Amino acid sequence: MMTNLFSVFDPATSFYNLSLNWISTMLGLFMIPYSMWLIPSRNFLLWNNVMMMLHKEFKTLIGYKDINKGSTFIFISLFSIIMFNNFLGLFPYIFTSTSHMTMTLSLALPLWLSFMIFGWINNTQHMFAHLVPQGTPPVLMPFMVCIETISNMIRPGTLAVRLAANMIAGHLLLTLLGNTGPSLSLSILMILIITQIALLVLESAVAIIQSYVFAVLSTLYSSEVN
Template sequence: MMMNLFSIFDPMSSIFSISLNWMSTFLGIFFIPKIYWFIPSRTNIIFSKISMNLHSELKTLLGPQSFKKGSTLIFLTLFYMIVFNNFLGLFPYIFTSTSHLITTISWALPLWLSFMLYGWLKNTNHMFAHLVPQNTPPILMSFMVLIETVSNLIRPLTLSVRLTANMIAGHLLVTLLSSTGMLISQYLTFMLVLIQILLLMLESAVAIIQAYVFMILMTLYSSEVN
């Protein structure tokens, strides 16, 4: 492992030639509440309420024409997977898989590609109409087609880079503040601990917000092709 500031994002720690750091991605399975209870637990009730609220919001974004029974499950699954991995990265000695492009782009690229293929094969005229916004002057139509095409092509990259950059930025800030603990006086240590607690609360909010933004943007991309 590289002994520098970015070594906390190095996924190459392994035993018996198995990269065990990537196994942290599957730890979220153990946090999913069980549904086979005679009396639902509080965790299960909270989990169900969050799912129903997100389901109603996604149903509104998809619209009555594109919404079908079960169509929001893939976006809810994506949201919970990103939230679990973001929160697990806040615990000590747990590898943050969402801080690597190989993970985030593997979520964004297949979904975006499937939406584009479905749109161009099933709704070709609709996809062509999206390339030219309404009330565009005829002289600017060719430029708008080029701009809209480039913006559509970079969507999976912007989605993955946004999530990765936010995870890396927060973790680097926590690491930088932690490394100064041995260099400051005892009186300033209390302030450092307080700042770390506030920063941890901020990172918890960022973990939820970034997963929510990822899910909403992917839902909007899906609604555009229908």
Template structure:
């Protein structure tokens, strides 16, 4: 029984007290057919085209330095993982792991910490330069240092909360509308079904956009420490 609206996001599925919800993060690998990768097809060509586009865009953001070779593949893997989990959450009875801060913060915080440790260890002068934007008046420099420091500190939180909030918002709207179905007559029920289908299409677009935003922002944060 659902005690409150947000209980639909509670990780409560278990067998013999062994929680199973977080297995959804790797469930997508089990349902993807190996023929997608082994046999040339439209699916494999579309995936290859998407990954190549992402690789070229992230390579441009990171720059062409020798220290950046291969770094884009880390963020492409991050994009693919988040995208897979976002799409799995659109299916009935599958736990949406990206709607929990436990997962999103686990992805964002280690990335941000590694960027900060690398930047302050190897490029300390460059990191200090980022605290004062070019052209800032002398009187405003102390305030800009405080503002830039705070904005830098909250980056992992904004990455995690942005992804979580967007995943929760659409699912809550679908749940609220779906709960009204049994109480509607035939004409209104038809309108509700059409609205649910349109919202599901919107959620699919949000799933792609949010995984792209998470990966691109992580790439931008990485480029700032070089």
């Protein structure tokens, strides 16, 4: 029995007090080598096209300079690991690590801190200029500095909460609808199965969209410190 509504997302499987559920975070790495057996395989070509498209887009967002060569691959890797984990969570009995703040905040906070440290050390004047938007009246400048500072400080939190909340919401809805199945009649059960399939398709789209949003926002935050 579930002790509470969210116990299905609790990493409770353990072996000698070692949590096994978080091992699912590394399962995506096992999907990469098999695409290299037959080159050029369809999977390899598809993934290569996705990576090139993301590289071009992130390169535009960052504002490509000599100092930024290769920096797009950080965000492509970020997109890949989040998308793998989001998709794996849709399979039965696989723990969704991206539905926990432990995982999402561990990705967002170090990125944001590194951007801030780099920006304030190397481009201090540019960082101060970001605190007051262009065209702000002198009277409102103190308020704008406070607002911009707060909005900057909550960025890692919003990144982490957005991803975790979107992952948990869909999985929770699927779990709640699935638990009502045994008590339903056959005709209503067929409607429930169709609804579950539709929600699963929606969750597949959300898995890609949320990983893309996380990577793009991280890219935009990095472009502001240059």
